[in-house]
Amino acid sequence: MEDNEFYKILVNRYINKQLTDDELELFVQLTKEGKLDDHLLAAMSKKGDISESDQEDYDRQTKTKRLWYKLTAAAVVLVVLSVGLYSYFNHNIIDGNKQSVYAKHDAEPGGDKATLTLADGTEISLTDADNGQIAKQAGVAITKNTSGQLVYTVVESGKKEIAYNTITTPRGGQYQVNLPDGTQVWLNAASSIKFPTSFANASNRKVELKGEAYFEVFKNKKLPFIVVTDKQEVEVFGTHFNINSYDDETSVKTTLLEGSVKVSLLSGGNKGTSRFLKPGEQASVEYQTRNLKIGKANIDQVMAWQKGYFHFEGDDLQSVLRQLSRWYDVDVVYQLSHNDDEFMGDIPRSVKLSEVLKILEFGGVHFKIEGKKLIVTK
Structure with a gap:
C-alpha cells in the first residue's frame, strides 16, 4: 500500500474513532511531522472519504478495536487536542525542560x-x-x-x-x-x-x-x-x-x-x-x-462547560484563552502580533492549566506562567 493511501486510511480511521493504541501513537508522530496535513484538511472539507472496500481490507489486516476521541485540526497550523492524547503528549511530546517550568508555575482548575x-x-x-x-x-x-x-x-x-x-x-x-x-x-x-x-x-x-x-x-x-x-x-x-x-x-x-x-x-x-x-x-x-x-x-x-470540559470548534486563540482565563483565574498577556490559528477538540476542565498549555503549544504558540499572568508568544 502506498504512503498516501495509508495516510488517507489512517486519517479516516481517526475521524471514525477506530485507531488502536499503536496507530494512535503513529498518528500523532506523523501529524507532528506534517505528513498528514493535506489528508486532515481534505477530511475536514469532506473530501477525504475512504471506500468501504479499502477500509474493510485495512481492518482485516490490522484487527482493529474502537477508541473514543475526537477529530481535531487548525486552519493554518494543525493542532491535535484530544482527551485520548493526554498521556501521550505528557510523556512523549513535551520536553523535560518545559515540564520542569510548568511544575514550578501552574494553576489549578476551578x-x-x-x-x-x-x-x-x-x-x-x-x-x-x-x-x-x-x-x-x-x-x-x-x-x-x-x-x-x-x-x-x-x-x-x-x-x-x-x-x-x-x-x-x-x-x-x-x-x-x-x-x-x-x-x-x-x-x-x-x-x-x-x-x-x-x-x-x-x-x-x-x-x-x-x-x-x-x-x-x-x-x-x-x-x-x-x-x-x-x-x-x-x-x-x-x-x-x-x-x-x-x-x-x-x-x-x-x-x-x-x-x-x-x-x-x-x-x-x-x-x-x-x-x-x-x-x-x-x-x-x-x-x-x-x-x-x-x-x-x-x-x-455551548453545553461543554456545564458537562465539565472545553469544546473548541474553529475557535481562535483569543476565544480559547478567554475561557482559560476565567476558569484558571489568570490574566492573559499577548506578546505576539497576530495569530490566525483555529483550534478544535475537547479538553476536560478538571486538568491543571499546564496540561492544557502543553497541548495548545503543539499548534505553534508558546506560553509562560508568571504568578497570575499567562504570557503568550509565538
Whole structure:
C-alpha cells in the first residue's frame, strides 16, 4: 500500500474513532511531522472519504478495536487536542525542560466556589460554609446540601417582604443553586445571578444574570420565568436553555435545548425587537450593532462547560484563552502580533492549566506562567 493511501486510511480511521493504541501513537508522530496535513484538511472539507472496500481490507489486516476521541485540526497550523492524547503528549511530546517550568508555575482548575450576598448585605462564602441551613430570611430557609448545591425552601407561608439574594462565582469558580420555585441554575466562572428569595404573590419570576448560566426552569404557565441581562430579556414558561453574556465576548448568546423562549432586546436602535427560539436554535445579540440574529446552535460547544470540559470548534486563540482565563483565574498577556490559528477538540476542565498549555503549544504558540499572568508568544 502506498504512503498516501495509508495516510488517507489512517486519517479516516481517526475521524471514525477506530485507531488502536499503536496507530494512535503513529498518528500523532506523523501529524507532528506534517505528513498528514493535506489528508486532515481534505477530511475536514469532506473530501477525504475512504471506500468501504479499502477500509474493510485495512481492518482485516490490522484487527482493529474502537477508541473514543475526537477529530481535531487548525486552519493554518494543525493542532491535535484530544482527551485520548493526554498521556501521550505528557510523556512523549513535551520536553523535560518545559515540564520542569510548568511544575514550578501552574494553576489549578476551578471548582465549586461562590459567595452568597443576602438582602441586608451580609456575605457568606459558600465555598467554606458547612452543609445544612446557612441562613433564613423572609420566610425562606437557605440550605447547602450534601452535594454542595444551594437550596431555597419556603418555610413560612403568607405575604412576606420581598428580599433579594445574589450568588457570585469568582474566576476559577462555578456553582449550582435551586431557586425558591424549583428552578435549577448552574453558574459558570465569573458570573452572578440576582433573584428574590420567594416568588409568592409575584406576577413573574424575574432574575438578573451576569456572565454565563444554564437553566432548567420549573414549569409554571401562570408565572413566566424571565432572565434579564444587560442587553436582552429572555422569557420562558418551563424549559432548558443556556445564556452566555460575558462582557469580554462579542455578543450575548441564548441557546435553547428544550421548550420555547422569547428573546427581546432591551437597548439600541432595535430596542423592543423580539424573536422566539425553537429547540436547537441560538439567539445572538451583537454588542456593537445590537442586532438580534437567530441560527442553528452547536449544542456540544455551548453545553461543554456545564458537562465539565472545553469544546473548541474553529475557535481562535483569543476565544480559547478567554475561557482559560476565567476558569484558571489568570490574566492573559499577548506578546505576539497576530495569530490566525483555529483550534478544535475537547479538553476536560478538571486538568491543571499546564496540561492544557502543553497541548495548545503543539499548534505553534508558546506560553509562560508568571504568578497570575499567562504570557503568550509565538
